[in-house]
Structure formats: C-alpha cells, structure tokens
Amino acid sequence: xSFSGQRGRKRQLSDPxxxxxxxxxxxxxxxxxxxERRDLQGGGESSxxxxxxxxxxxxxxxxxxxxxxxxxxxxTSRNTTFPSNSRDTIMTNSDNTVDNSRTYDxxxxxxxxRTEFYGNQRFGDxxxxxxxxxxxxxxxxxxxxxxxxxxxxxxxxxxxxLCVIDxxxxxxxxxxxxxEEPENFWISKNIDFTQWESDNDSRALLxxxxxxxRTTEVCSHIxxxxxxxxxxxxxxxxxxxxxxxxxxxxxxxxxxxxxxQVVSCTNAEIKADSIATTFxxxxxxxxxxxxxxxxxxxxxxxxxxxxxxxxxxxxLIEALMEAIKTVGIHELSIxxxxxxxxxxxxxxxxxxxxxxxxxxxxxxxxxPIYGQTLDRMTCIEYDKERKECLRSLHYDDTRYDKIxxxxxxxxxxxxxxxxxxxxxxxxxxxxxYIEGKPGSGxxxxxxxxxxxxxxxxxxxRSSTVxxxxxxxxxxxxxxTHQNMLRSILHSILEQDxxxxxxxxxxxxxxxxxxxxxxxxxSLQKVLSTFANHPPTQTLYLILDAMDESNEDERRRIIQLxxxxxxxxxxxxxxxxxxxxxxxxxKHHIQEHSLVITLQDENKRDISRFAxxxxxxxxxxxxxxxxxxxxxxxxxxxxxxxxxDLVKTELLRLVETGGSLSGQSMVTVPSG
Numbered sequence: 001x002s003f004s005g006q007r008g009r010k011r012q013l014s015d016p017x018x019x020x021x022x023x024x025x026x027x028x029x030x031x032x033x034x035x036e037r038r039d040l041q042g043g044g045e046s047s048x049x050x051x052x053x054x055x056x057x058x059x060x061x062x063x064x065x066x067x068x069x070x071x072x073x074x075x076t077s078r079n080t081t082f083p084s085n086s087r088d089t090i091m092t093n094s095d096n097t098v099d100n101s102r103t104y105d106x107x108x109x110x111x112x113x114r115t116e117f118y119g120n121q122r123f124g125d126x127x128x129x130x131x132x133x134x135x136x137x138x139x140x141x142x143x144x145x146x147x148x149x150x151x152x153x154x155x156x157x158x159x160x161x162l163c164v165i166d167x168x169x170x171x172x173x174x175x176x177x178x179x180e181e182p183e184n185f186w187i188s189k190n191i192d193f194t195q196w197e198s199d200n201d202s203r204a205l206l207x208x209x210x211x212x213x214r215t216t217e218v219c220s221h222i223x224x225x226x227x228x229x230x231x232x233x234x235x236x237x238x239x240x241x242x243x244x245x246x247x248x249x250x251x252x253x254x255x256x257x258x259x260x261q262v263v264s265c266t267n268a269e270i271k272a273d274s275i276a277t278t279f280x281x282x283x284x285x286x287x288x289x290x291x292x293x294x295x296x297x298x299x300x301x302x303x304x305x306x307x308x309x310x311x312x313x314x315x316l317i318e319a320l321m322e323a324i325k326t327v328g329i330h331e332l333s334i335x336x337x338x339x340x341x342x343x344x345x346x347x348x349x350x351x352x353x354x355x356x357x358x359x360x361x362x363x364x365x366x367x368p369i370y371g372q373t374l375d376r377m378t379c380i381e382y383d384k385e386r387k388e389c390l391r392s393l394h395y396d397d398t399r400y401d402k403i404x405x406x407x408x409x410x411x412x413x414x415x416x417x418x419x420x421x422x423x424x425x426x427x428x429x430x431x432x433y434i435e436g437k438p439g440s441g442x443x444x445x446x447x448x449x450x451x452x453x454x455x456x457x458x459x460x461r462s463s464t465v466x467x468x469x470x471x472x473x474x475x476x477x478x479x480t481h482q483n484m485l486r487s488i489l490h491s492i493l494e495q496d497x498x499x500x501x502x503x504x505x506x507x508x509x510x511x512x513x514x515x516x517x518x519x520x521x522s523l524q525k526v527l528s529t530f531a532n533h534p535p536t537q538t539l540y541l542i543l544d545a546m547d548e549s550n551e552d553e554r555r556r557i558i559q560l561x562x563x564x565x566x567x568x569x570x571x572x573x574x575x576x577x578x579x580x581x582x583x584x585x586k587h588h589i590q591e592h593s594l595v596i597t598l599q600d601e602n603k604r605d606i607s608r609f610a611x612x613x614x615x616x617x618x619x620x621x622x623x624x625x626x627x628x629x630x631x632x633x634x635x636x637x638x639x640x641x642x643x644d645l646v647k648t649e650l651l652r653l654v655e656t657g658g659s660l661s662g663q664s665m666v667t668v669p670s671g
Contacts, residue, residue: 599638
C-alpha cells in the first residue's frame with residue numbers, strides 16, 4: 001500500500017530510495033532511524049511496519065529526492081516571523097533552507113523563528129485527498145501512521161519547529177527585587193507569600209496586580225533563589241516572562257520555551273529524544289480524540305509537525321507536563337510572569353501529577369477569577385485584603401470637627417518651645433506630654449498641631465499622621481480605648497499601604513471568628529507591632545484628652561505608648577499626648593518624657609485674645625483697655641474657658657446698655 005507523494009505520482013516499492021545515497025554532493029544524510037538497518041531497496045518493510053511510501057508523505061520532498069536536505073531542516077515556503085516590532089531573525093543556508101542551529105540572536109529575545117500554523121489549510125500545492133469521517137477505518141490507520149512517525153522524530157528535528165524566547169536575556173533587563181522596600185511589602189511580608197516560600201509541600205501561588213507593582217521583579221528574584229537551590233539539590237527550575245509582542249501566541253510560546261528548558265536540563269541525547277516523542281505523542285492523541293481533520297496524507301514532515309503542535313493550550317500544557325514526567329524530575333519550580341490565570345490553573349492541575357513536589361509562582365495583571373478556589377493554589381490580589389481590613393476598622397470620629405479653632409496668631413510659641421524642639425529634632429522615638437488645667441486649651445492646641453504639622457515640619461510630608469480626641473461629652477464609645485485604637489489603626493493603614501502586614505494575621509483571625517467588632521486585645525497587639533516597623537518613615541500619634549478616657553484600661557494604653565517610644569525601636573514614633581494631670585500619666589510618663597505645662601505658656605495667647613475682643617467687640621480703648629486685659633490675664637490663670645465666659649458676660653453688659661467700670665470687672669465670673 002502506498003500514499004501519494006508530493007509530486008502526485010504514487011511511489012512504488014520498486015522505486016529506488018534516492019535519499020539513501022550516502023554523502024551525495026549537495027545532499028545531507030537522512031536520519032538513519034527512519035529505516036531498518038537492512039537495505040530497503042529490495043522492497044523490504046521499514047522498522048515502523050510501513051511500506052516506504054507510508055512514510056514518504058510526511059517527508060519534505062523536492063524533485064523526488066527530499067529536497068536535498070535532512071529531516072532536521074524545515075521547508076521555508078511558508079515560514080513567517082513575529083510582528084516587526086519583535087525583531088525576529090532566522091538563519092538560512094545557501095540553499096535558502098532554515099538553519100536550525102540553536103544560537104540566540106543578540107538583537108531580540110526569540111531563539112527560533114515562528115513557523116506558521118496551518119490548521120486545515122493546504123500546504124503549497126499539496127494534493128488534498130478525500131478526508132474520512134471520524135470513526136472511519138482510515139482514521140485509525142492515519143493515527144497509526146502518525147504515531148509511528150512521531151517515534152522517529154528526534155529533538156533536533158522538533159526543536160527547529162518550536163518558538164522559544166531567550167528568558168535569561170530578558171531577565172537581565174529586570175530591576176532587582178528588594179524585599180525591604182515598603183512598596184514591595186505587599187508581596188515580601190505577605191503571610192501567604194512567606195508560607196509559600198517556606199512550605200516543603202507542593203504549592204502554587206498566584207500574584208494579581210496592575211502593571212508597575214513589582215510582580216515581574218519578584219518572579220526574577222524567585223528564579224534566582226530557585227536556581228541557587230537547584231544547584232545544591234536534585235531539582236529543576238522552569239521560568240517564563242511574557243512579552244507584549246507574543247500576546248496572540250502566549251500559550252504556544254510559553255509551552256515551547258519551557259519544553260526547551262526541560263531538554264536543557266538533561267544531558268543525554270536519548271532523553272531529549274524521548275521528551276520530543278512524549279510531547280508530540282501526547283499532542284497527537286489529543287488531535288484524534290477531538291477528531292481533528294487537519295492531517296493530509298501528502299503533508300511534508302515539517303507541516304505535519306506543525307499541525308501536531310497546533311493544539312489548544314490545555315493540550316499543550318498537558319503534553320509539556322507529560323514530557324516533564326518522562327525526565328523524572330522529583331522537585332520542580334515553575335515561575336511564570338504575565339500569562340493568564342487559565343494557564344496557571346492548567347499548569348498546577350497537570351504539574352501536580354508530573355512531579356513529586358511542585359512549587360509554582362504565577363503573576364497576572366487582572367483580578368483573579370478562580371485563584372481562591374483552586375486546590376493548592378493561593379491567590380494574593382494586590383490591595384484587596386487591605387481594603388477589606390480598612391472597612392472593618394472604619395469609624396466616624398466627629399469630635400475633631402467640634403473643637404474650637406485657635407485665635408489668630410496664638411499658639412505659635414509651640415514651634416519654638418525648647419521641649420518641643422528637642423522632641424521634634426530627635427532621631428529616636430519619644431513622647432511629648434502637654435499637661436494642662438481643665439479649659440486651658442489642650443484640645444485646641446492638639447487640633448492646631450494636627451493642622452499645621454505638615455507645613456511646620458518638612459519631613460512630616462512623608463510621614464504617617466494619626467490622631468484621636470477622647471471625650472466624655474459624646475457617645476460612650478468616644479471615651480473607649482478600643483475606639484481609639486480602631487481610629488488610629490484605620491488612619492495608619494489608610495495612609496500607608498505597606499503597613500498591612502502588621503494587620504494581616506489578626507484581621508484573618510477576626511474574620512474567621514466572625515466577630516462583629518475587632519477584639520480589644522487584637523487591636524492593641526497590632527499597634528504594638530509598629531515598634532518594629534522598618535525605619536522608612538516617622539509615625540506621629542496625636543492623642544487628646546487622655547483624662548477623659550475609660551479608666552479601666554488607661555494604664556495599659558499608657559504603658560503601650562511608652563513602649564512604642566523606646567529609643568531602641570527601629571521605627572521612629574512621635575507621640576503627642578495632651579491631658580489633665582492624672583496619676584497614671586504622672587507615674588509612667590512625666591518622669592521619662594518631655595513635658596510642656598500649658599497654663600505656663602499661654603498667658604501671651606490669653607492676653608492677645610482678651611485685647612482682641614475688648615477692643616473690637618466691647619470697644620474699649622486707652623487705659624481701661626490695658627487694665628481690663630491685665631485683669632483678665634491675671635485672673636484667668638491659664639484657663640481659656642474662663643476668658644471666654646468673661647467675654648460673654650461683658651458683651652451682655654454692652655448689649656443691655658450697661659457701662660464698664662472697675663466694679664463691672666469685679667462682677668465677671670471668677671477663675
């Protein structure tokens with residue numbers, strides 16, 4: 001039995017096998033594995049159990065002498081390259097055939113040219129025979145012919161048909177990944193990432209983030225670590241970094257590139273050929289399971305290989321993993337940057353069966369669909385968990401907006417006060433305690449500090465600023481330390497994305513236990529971890545009216561604040577605390593912190609405020625203005641609230657037609 005040759009004439013058993021003329025000038029030697037060792041000129045059968053012409057349809061022919069080239073070369077009549085912006089080049093021989101020498105082109109990332117996939121198209125002037133319907137006996141016979149053909153295809157033949165990207169050259173352009181940079185903490189300090197790195201079992205991790213969030217850099221970093229480990233153990237590393245120029249063929253280029261890396265891991269030529277056979281054989285089985293009507297009896301060899309390679313991505317990846325299984329790799333690391341989640345799922349699905357231990361890392365630039373539900377695949381989606389944590393901590397603090405603003409020109413003394421300057425200039429953590437009588441303006445000073453910190457302290461622009469104002473005049477919650485911690489931590493996490501690793505474990509525990517409110521101990525534990533936060537920026541904590549806070553836990557909170565301000569802590573934390581004198585503060589803070597006694601510093605502010613309303617609203621001038629102002633300052637004793645009461649009383653007298661005299665000043669509310 002015979003198939004039609006490319007020239008349209010049936011090749012007979014009696015025809016001389018012209019390609020077996022050894023060392024014929026202008027010709028290359030045919031791969032000897034195609035034939036039985038015995039001479040076939042006598043009409044014997046090949047080692048595949050086929051007649052000579054059963055194989056000839058799959059060999060590139062030219063004038064009945066196979067084109068004067070070995071099967072290791074491919075036909076060039078339909079070769080195409082990548083789009084021009086990928087700058088692909090191919091090497092050709094003098095007879096215009098493709099040179100499959102596996103050298104990298106220094107001008108681009110592509111190791112080989114891409115040969116067009118033909119599907120059901122004709123190849124040149126190939127004669128198309130009547131294709132049998134699925135299930136027809138010819139299907140089985142064609143399958144058998146192709147199966148035996150695949151057994152003869154060496155890695156050298158297959159490699160010329162693959163499209164491979166030089167991954168190491170591409171990686172050389174990637175910026176190194178620094179684990180200690182805050183913008184990388186969402187990866188390097190993420191619980192799932194650190195567990196994936198340290199886990200000794202098979203596990204896959206999917207990183208999902210928009211471009212620009214260092215996923216490519218971390219993949220390159222992990223490749224380096226995996227290669228270093230592989231050099232000391234019996235393990236292998238496969239890696240792939242996608243390029244925009246291969247978007248349309250990403251699964252094909254990915255599979256071909258990793259297959260090439262698998263072969264590069266093996267030293268034996270026999271093993272490489274076995275990989276090629278397994279890969280093509282698995283793909284071929286998929287074609288016939290789908291009853292793909294793409295193979296023609298007179299296709300040249302290179303066309304037949306390309307048709308086998310032209311398979312869906314799930315079959316390509318399955319074939320790749322079957323090839324890996326052939327190698328017998330016990331531990332395998334696969335790092336893939338920039339492909340789809342579907343490819344990641346397929347690699348994990350088939351890869352877990354191909355090796356004893358699979359550690360896989362994938363990155364995508366879109367939100368994952370299946371990542372959280374895939375067995376042994378963990379997904380880290382950029383900023384998703386942090387935002388969920390923020391929502392759980394959110395609390396509307398209305399106290400700040402109700403606090404009186406400072407009088408124009410007042411409180412400016414703060415920025416030049418020796419105690420403040422020492423507190424602010426210190427490169428270490430410390431606490432500034434603003435102690436004041438009731439009504440002395442502590443809350444107004446704290447609000448003034450919050451508003452003007454960024455303008456007065458240049459490095460505060462890059463700092464994190466969080467504040468809370470206790471009060472007994474609002475709801476019960478506004479005086480609780482639990483609410484203070486929620487508000488402070490929400491503000492920190494909202495401003496500093498890199499701080500989420502402090503929250504992650506406690507947040508997951510809170511969510512797993514289905515609590516309606518964050519437990520107080522969890523909040524306290526999270527804030528305490530900031531003592532060891534990397535020293536990348538200063539953290540300002542401004543707390544007002546500690547004396548109005550809940551007494552039950554006040555001591556623990558003050559102790560926590562003192563621990564945060566220890567000078568040996570790596571993170572610089574500046575605590576600005578305002579309060580009336582209370583025993584806990586005197587014992588724990590006053591002896592070890594910088595203290596400003598507000599009533600000793602605000603006499604000038606009270607004088608300025610008193611002169612302002614006496615002159616503009618009460619309409620006093622001259623001597624009586626000076627005497628009235630001096631009286632107010634002397635009797636206020638640093639209490640702004642008393643001065644405000646004096647103002648109200650004097651305005652009432654003026655509005656009712658009363659006159660101001662020395663007796664009038666005596667009758668105003670006393671301090």
